[in-house]
Amino acid sequence: MKVFSTIADLKAEIAAQKAAGKTIGLVPTMGALHAGHASLVKKCAAENDVTVVSVFVNPTQFNDKNDLKNYPRTLEKDTELLQSVGCNLIFAPSEDEIYPEPDTRVFDFAPLDKVMEGKYRPGHFNGVAQIVSKLFDIVTPDKAYFGEKDFQQLAIIREMVKQLGLPLEIIACPIVREADGLALSSRNARLTDSQRKKAVTISKVLFESRNFAPSKSIAELTDWVIDNVNKESELRVEYFEIVDGNTLQAVSDWNQTDYIVGCITVFCGEVRLIDNIRYK
Template structure:
C-alpha cells in the first residue's frame, strides 16, 4: 500500500497513473477504522481497478472543540487493517496542507441541513461538504463509498454532487453492526464497558419503532419509543425521528412515502452516537 501525504503529490500521482485504470474507487474516512470502513474498502476492491482511502480528521466539521480533540486516533492499527483489506493507496494529508487558509465559502443545503444532525450541529455539513469536495478534486474517483450509518451526510454529499455536476458515482453501503446490534463507529472506542452494552439499546429502539409502525401511527410509535428511553437513565436522547428516506423530513403517515428512515442520536458516557434503519 502506498502512502501519500501531500495533496500536490497525489494530484501528480493521479494524473500520471489514472490512464492505467478503468475505474478508481474512493473511501474517505477520519481514521480509527473498524469493520464498517473495511466493508467499504472491500466493496470498492470488488468494483474498481484501484482503491484509495483517505484518513483526515477534518477540523472544520466539528462544532464541538472537545469532540475534535477526543476523536479516536490509531494510525498503526489503521495501516494494518487497510493493508490486510488490499487498499492500494492511503491519502493522509495534514490540516495545514488541506487548508492553507480558513475557507470562506458557505454551502446551503436548504431543509436537508436544518433537521436532525444539521439542527444539533450547526455548520457541520458546510464543513463536510467543503472537505469532501476538496477530496473529490484531489482524488478524482469514479466511485466513492459511504456508510448508511451517516445517512444525512450521504444525502448532503449526493446533493452536492448533483448540483455541482461532479463526474462521480456515489454508493451507500449497509450499516455494519456488532453482534448485539450496535452500529460500528469510531466513537464506540470512547465508551466504557458498561456504556458499550447500554449503547446497543439505540438499535433496539429502531427495531421497536419499525415493528410498531406495522400497526400503529407515527405519533404513537414515537411516543412509545420516548417511553422506552425514559427507562434508560444511562442514555441521553437528543432526537428520535421517523422521516422520508430521501428528504429526511418528518412524516405523519408511512403509507404516503416510498421509503422511511428511522433515525436516532443520543449520548452514552458523554459520547454522541447516531444510528438509523431504512424500511
C-alpha cells in the same frame, strides 16, 4: 500500498494510474477504522482498479471543540487494517495541507441540512461538504463509498455532487453492526464497558419498533422509541425523527411516502451515537 501526505504527490500518482486506464475509487474516512470501514474498502476494491482511502479528522465539521480533541486518531493501526482489505493508496494529510488558508465556502442544501443533525450541529454539514468536495477534487474518483449509518450525510453528499455537477457515482453501503446489533462507530471506542453494554439498547429499540409500524401512529411510535431508549441509565435521546428517506422531512402518516426511515441520535454518557432504521 502507498501512503501520501501531500496533495501534489497523490495527484501525481493518480494521474499516472488514470493514464494507464485505471478506474479510481475513494473511501473518505476520519480514521479510527473498524469493520464498517473495512466493508466499504472491500467493496471499493472489488469495483475499482485503484482504491484510495483518505484518513483525515476534519476540523471544519466539528462544532464541539472537545469532540474534535477527543476523536480517536490511530493512523498506524488504520494502516495495518487498510493493508489487509485491498487499499492501494492512503491519503493522510495534515490540517495545514488541506487548509493552507480557511475554507470560506458556504453551501446551501436546504431543506436537507436544516433538520436532525443540521439542527443540532449547525455548520456541521457545511464542513462535511468542504472536506468531501476537496477530496473529490484531489482524487477525481469514478466512485466514492459512504456508509448508510450516516444517513443524512449520504443524502447531502449526493445533493452536493448534483449541485457541483461532479462526474462520479456515490455508492451507499449498508450499516455494519456488532453481533449484538450496535452500529459500528469510531466513537464506540470511547465507551466504558458499562456504557458499551447499555448502548446496544439503541439498536434493540429500533429493531423492536418495526413491529409496531404501522399499527402505531408516527407520533406514537416516536414517543415509544424515545421513552424506551431513555429508560436505560446513561442514555439520553437528543432526537428521534421518522422521515421521508428522500427529502429527510418529517412524515406524519405511514402512507405519506414509500420510503420511511427512523433516524436517532443518543448520548451515552458524553459519547454521541447515531443510528437509523428503515420502516418501508
